[in-house]
Amino acid sequence: MKVILHKECSFVTNNRPDFLTLYGKQGLHAGLVIIVPNVPSAIQEKLFQAALHHIGQRDLVNTVIEVRLVNDEVACEEYRLPPH
Numbered sequence: 001m002k003v004i005l006h007k008e009c010s011f012v013t014n015n016r017p018d019f020l021t022l023y024g025k026q027g028l029h030a031g032l033v034i035i036v037p038n039v040p041s042a043i044q045e046k047l048f049q050a051a052l053h054h055i056g057q058r059d060l061v062n063t064v065i066e067v068r069l070v071n072d073e074v075a076c077e078e079y080r081l082p083p084h
Contacts, residue, residue, distance in 0.1 A: 005029065010060050012048065014038045023064065023081050031060025032081070036068040043069070050074040 004011050010031035023032050035047045051067040054076040066077045
């Protein structure tokens with residue numbers, strides 16, 4: 001987390017539980033993208049491309065984007081973390 005916060009980078013992971021906990025403790029962060037579930041790299045690339053499309057040019061400060069397959073369709077969920 002020290003490196004991520006120092007570099008002020010949005011972070012992409014498929015380790016949902018650990019990084020939600022770590023980011024939930026931060027007052028300010030540059031954003032988190034979670035690819036759920038852990039899938040083969042070709043599918044991860046498809047999910048990541050969908051996340052980038054969803055994000056567009058927006059700033060992700062204190063935002064989490066979760067991207068997953070739902071019935072063979074890509075779904076993106078977005079929320080604030082910390083919530084307030």
